Amino acid sequence: MTTRNHCLERDAQDPLAPLRDQFDLPAGVIYLDGNSLGARPKAALARAQQVIAQEWGHDLIRSWNSAGWFELPKRLGNLLAPLIGGVDGEVVVTDTTSINLFKALAAALMMQAHDPVRAGRRVIVTERSNFPTDIYMAQGLTAWLDRGYTLRLIDSPEQLPAAVDADTAVVMLTHVNYRTGYQYDMQATSALAHASGALIVWDLAHSAGAVPVDLNKDGADLAVGCTYKYLNGGPGAPAFIWVPKKLQASFQQPLSGWWGHAAPFAMAPDFQPADGIARALCGTQPIVSLALVECGLDVHRQTTMAAIRAKSLALTDLFIELVEARCAAHPLGLVTPREHAQRGSHVSFTHPHGYAVMQALIARGVIGDYREPAIMRFGFTPLYTSYADVWDAVEILRDILDRQDYNVDAKRDAVT
Numbered sequence: 015m016t017t018r019n020h021c022l023e024r025d026a027q028d029p030l031a032p033l034r035d036q037f038d039l040p041a042g043v044i045y046l047d048g049n050s051l052g053a054r055p056k057a058a059l060a061r062a063q064q065v066i067a068q069e070w071g072h073d074l075i076r077s078w079n080s081a082g083w084f085e086l087p088k089r090l091g092n093l094l095a096p097l098i099g100g101v102d103g104e105v106v107v108t109d110t111t112s113i114n115l116f117k118a119l120a121a122a123l124m125m126q127a128h129d130p131v132r133a134g135r136r137v138i139v140t141e142r143s144n145f146p147t148d149i150y151m152a153q154g155l156t157a158w159l160d161r162g163y164t165l166r167l168i169d170s171p172e173q174l175p176a177a178v179d180a181d182t183a184v185v186m187l188t189h190v191n192y193r194t195g196y197q198y199d200m201q202a203t204s205a206l207a208h209a210s211g212a213l214i215v216w217d218l219a220h221s222a223g224a225v226p227v228d229l230n231k232d233g234a235d236l237a238v239g240c241t242y243k244y245l246n247g248g249p250g251a252p253a254f255i256w257v258p259k260k261l262q263a264s265f266q267q268p269l270s271g272w273w274g275h276a277a278p279f280a281m282a283p284d285f286q287p288a289d290g291i292a293r294a295l296c297g298t299q300p301i302v303s304l305a306l307v308e309c310g311l312d313v314h315r316q317t318t319m320a321a322i323r324a325k326s327l328a329l330t331d332l333f334i335e336l337v338e339a340r341c342a343a344h345p346l347g348l349v350t351p352r353e354h355a356q357r358g359s360h361v362s363f364t365h366p367h368g369y370a371v372m373q374a375l376i377a378r379g380v381i382g383d384y385r386e387p388a389i390m391r392f393g394f395t396p397l398y399t400s401y402a403d404v405w406d407a408v409e410i411l412r413d414i415l416d417r418q419d420y421n422v423d424a425k426r427d428a429v430t
């Protein structure tokens with residue numbers, strides 16, 4: 015039987031434990047929501063001050079060159095690339111995940127439309143339980159194109175093989191499901207799409223910085239993802255898009271703004287896409303927010319995805335073990351796969367009063383979140399979550415459940 019002392023011993027031996035000091039977390043909070051909004055790297059405050067006071071305030075417009083503002087999407091992309099199995103010149107940090115998905119999906123559809131054999135394909139396969147914006151963006155794009163594209167929604171990963179066929183243009187999947195924490199096998203799933211002649215677009219929102227990803231090795235075609243979750247870029251920080259070298263020449267996206275132009279400062283009246291990854295850009299970026307992305311990436315550079323993954327699995331295993339042992343009297347249902355290969359870095363449990371229980375947890379400093387239907391979600395971020403945090407969070411959960419110390423009539427906030 016695991017005890018709190020065992021947890022403290024594991025913390026003492028944890029090679030990642032010193033990194034926690036690089037984050038500013040409020041006292042009395044156990045933060046289990048880094049899968050939704052990553053904690054603040056301490057360095058972000060000084061960086062924001064520098065960008066605002068010096069680069070903007072003092073250097074003014076010269077900073078587009080002198081402070082490297084214009085190159086920032088590419089420079090940050092190169093820093094991020096190793097975390098997802100990309101190489102230099104394949105990633106830009108820019109825009110939002112929703113917008114990048116729109117570009118990636120549109121480009122993938124156009125690649126297929128230009129292929130003599132596959133041009134007639136009109137089906138996009140995705141999951142009904144995908145994060146809604148992914149589905150919405152696909153719906154918006156296909157409705158606007160008005161060329162007979164349809165979405166085929168599968169209800170579980172097991173339905174994927176049967177859903178991908180000779181009509182499938184693109185398979186668009188989120189690698190780690192935001193609700194269940196289920197992780198697809200990227201290599202096998204990419205191969206499955208390719209075997210039917212489809213392209214595959216991956217959303218790495220819950221993967222980047224959380225689980226090892228090897229896009230090039232695993233045969234992905236295009237990918238997008240978030241920096242404000244496990245990469246700790248800050249609220250609303252710009253997202254990223256990955257276009258592998260081999261597809262860059264055929265990558266054409268409809269948001270052809272001047273930052274994606276071959277010669278942005280020639281101010282020519284005709285659009286000519288840049289060579290390489292810059293063609294994935296659109297327009298001027300939110301520099302203050304973009305600059306802070308580097309602070310989160312800097313912490314990641316001090317460790318490896320293998321070390322993060324090892325601790326992530328240890329934390330999620332411990333959480334599952336403790337909840338099942340110590341809260342056994344309560345109607346909690348594990349939603350997240352037990353199998354390591356199928357698990358991301360968060361754990362979800364259902365409870366009939368999941369929303370109210372989560373509000374009670376938050377009131378006592380254990381910050382997770384709630385997702386319909388009845389799902390309590392707990393994110394584990396190995397950079398700043400300790401084994402003792404897991405123990406303490408489960409004890410607070412047990413106490414709330416044992417004493418039924420939650421308000422079933424709790425009013426729902428729009429964002430929790």
Ligand SMILES: *Cc1c(COP(=O)(O)O)cnc(C)c1O
Pocket residue numbers: 110111112113144145147148188192217219220240253
């Ligand atoms: C968090 C998340 C997003 C967020 O998209 P935004 O454009 O940043 O709002 C998109 N897709 C998935 C799968 C996510 O988990």
